[in-house]
Amino acid sequence: MRKKKRTVSKILRFFFLSLYLVAAVVPLYWIFLTSIKSPKEVYAYPIVYWPKHVSFESYKFLFGFANFAQYFKNSLFVSITASFLAMSFSVLSGYIMARYTFRFKKLLIITLFLAQMIPAYLLMIPQYTMFSKLGLINNLWALVIIYVNVAASFSTIMARGFFSRIPRSLEEAAMIDGTSRIGAIFRITIPLSLPGIAAIFSFSFVNTWNELFTAVLFINSNSKMTVPVALNSFISKAGIQWNVMSAGLIVALLPTIVVFAFAQRYIVAGLTQGAVKE
């Protein structure tokens, strides 16, 4: 009787897990399918489930006519630079926050948390005024600086979380063995927290790669567009060509899928540790 009950619950579990898998995967798969259909098959009725022949026309259009390679390069530059800087900043400040007590520490931590609550789009207009006075509109560095700001405050909270989990005694032992403080940090603490640092980098990368609203306001020349800005400009043109748009979406999603695949475990661990007490 008990065994039978267990089998039933196993089957039910399998059923619901599969159902969710389908719901998660099919949308993306459908977009991929649309991107390799010829325009004729995209707008065929009844809907074509299995394209007769694979067509790379939409990708050719994307990289030939629509200059997508340039947007991709712009996005890579902005995301990698910003994530790298944010990672470096937050490792420095997160370490201090985890190891030392000093005046105003609490206040500084609160400023970081409050910063999470202020929506980016409230900041973007004053930031726009600031940057236009500096002549930095239409400049990818402006986006880099803004994205570092967003990423660094959150990453510092995360970094503080995983640094405080590494016992101070390990560093002290290394210092007794004759290493300097900085040496101990670089030889002991940083290697031990590499998973967390990887999580910070990939988390910032994903957020930065996906950012749209500031980029739309700050970038208005075609050659400086990032990938989300380019996709946005596809919509505004009368009538979307869905096979081209789908190819654009696939290209836009690809880097974050790759990063997520590599760093998934770290992102998840970093997030759950940084945000919630065990």
Next chain:
Amino acid sequence: MKRFIFWMLLPTFSIVAVLTYYPTIKGVFLAFEDYTVFNFQNIQFVGWQNFENIFMDPNFFIALWNTVWWIAFSVALQFVLGFALALLMKEPFKGRGIYAGIVFYPWALSGFALGILWSWLLNGQFGLINDILIKLHLIQHGINFLSNPFYAFISVIAVNVWYGVPFFAIMILAALQSIPNSLYEAAEIDGAGAISKFFNVTLPYIKPTVVSTLLLRVIWVMNFPDIIYGMTRGGPAGATNILATYMINIVYYETDYSKASAVGLIIVSVLMIYALIYLKFTSTYELGEI
């Protein structure tokens, strides 16, 4: 030592001061001025004028009302489904790691891109969803999901739920896995069944996670215009506007930066009030060290 601390903290806190806090203060002033794209030179203090304009706009109240439903439905469904998924994934099974990697990926993707993607899936003529519904004999003709105000609103919420389930599942799964097995064993000795174990061991143990995740999630969902912007841009006729998209449309299409800042200020005020009430009712210690 003091010097060391100062220099290590300087990069992060100088950028946060200059690019978060200074603009925030500027934004508050801006909300009481008349700064538009056509008026850079002669910006003046106009008092509550921007707020009066906003409160005269019926679309603002639609957006406000929509925001309430948007948050309530999105967060509630994300939570329930995410919780269910986490419970289903709690016991190890073959390939669980790979399964988690696949079902959690939507969360890492661009909300805006996913919005566009779903607007194709929901297309009235060539959309996959319509075709499936017709094949299942649930409907006879394709529905133009995104041009009908009611369906459009349901659709953006459904997509937001689809997008947000993994986040809750990740957080709750992590919490579930940290429950010591000895607690369950002790409960079993006391004669607790599955349901009693769930209510007396599982729920109390993960409560702090749930409380802090819900707090963060409401804030994030309120500040998350990406999916709506990708799917409908707030249309048809403002039917899917929430305050965030309402504000962004003012920035892009009306280019009235002061009016937009005033909306932003309203959003932040609402969030502050929400956070205070929430913290009062849930007592802060249960939040853990967020």
